[in-house]
Amino acid sequence: MLYLHDVWVNWFEGEENGYNVCYFHEWRKNDGIELLDQVPLLYITKELYDYIENDMHDLPEDMMDQIYKRSYIRKGQNRDSLDFAAVVTDGQDILAFDTIGYQIPVRKSRLIPRQEQLVFDMIKTTKPESFDFNGRTVEKEYHILSMEPELIHGLTRRERQLKQLLMIALDQLRTVDNLEELRYWLTEWDPKQYPYIRYMDKETVWNTLYEGVKHGWGRAHEDLCVKMIKGQPFLEKMWETEQKPQQDTSNLK
DSSP: OEEEEEEEEOOEETOOSGGGSOOGGGOOGGGOOEEEEEEEEEEBOHHHHHHHHTOOOOOOHHHHHHHEEEEEEEETTEEEEEEEEEEEEOSSOEEEEEOTTSSSOOEEEOOOHHHHHHHHHHTTTOOOBOGGGTTOOOOOOOBTTBOOGGGTTTOOHHHHHHHHHHHHHHHHHHHHOOHHHHHHHHHHHOGGGHHHHTTOOHHHHHHHHHHHHSSOOOHHHHHHHHHHTTTOHHHHHHHHHTTSOOOOOGGGO
């Protein structure tokens, strides 16, 4: 079995979409970066890699058996074992995961560039393992709180976070399902439509609003977001977090 040593990881917990597991250039000093003293490296098929990166389903049993208690984390002078953790690659991309004792990849991280290159060098003479995966496929379902990758593509970490925040606010609006409130927010988003909005039914108003805001990210999105979350302390705190200057992690390279 191949092993990596002294691996910096930046865990993103509970992320079912790989686009929310940030690459190194988007890491922040306050992310709580950890050091894995040792971790197994598995070269796997693209199908299995996508399954791990973009979902939260049970991992193959034979993979779990192979990596059991093979990883160690370094915290100060302590070296503690992790039940099920590994770095996986399909030869194109790389991901670290830790199940924190469960059957699913609860925590996920990218690697720093130097260690990514090391992974590619280490697998040059090996072939991918499929494990007991058998190409199992679970139809990926995207929705307002788990957006299609094309709606996120090209956005920065800050923009992705704020867009997720806007989608939470829109989901709340959809749940309340109040026609006048829906009309109000569509007018805020697109005032030019005001003469027509008062004749729209709930479904039309909602579809027009959602279809209008779901693509891209810009000043109009930010303005709508900050208005919609006003008076909701938890969401306002998330907003404020993304407004603070972020320190880089270039010293880890």
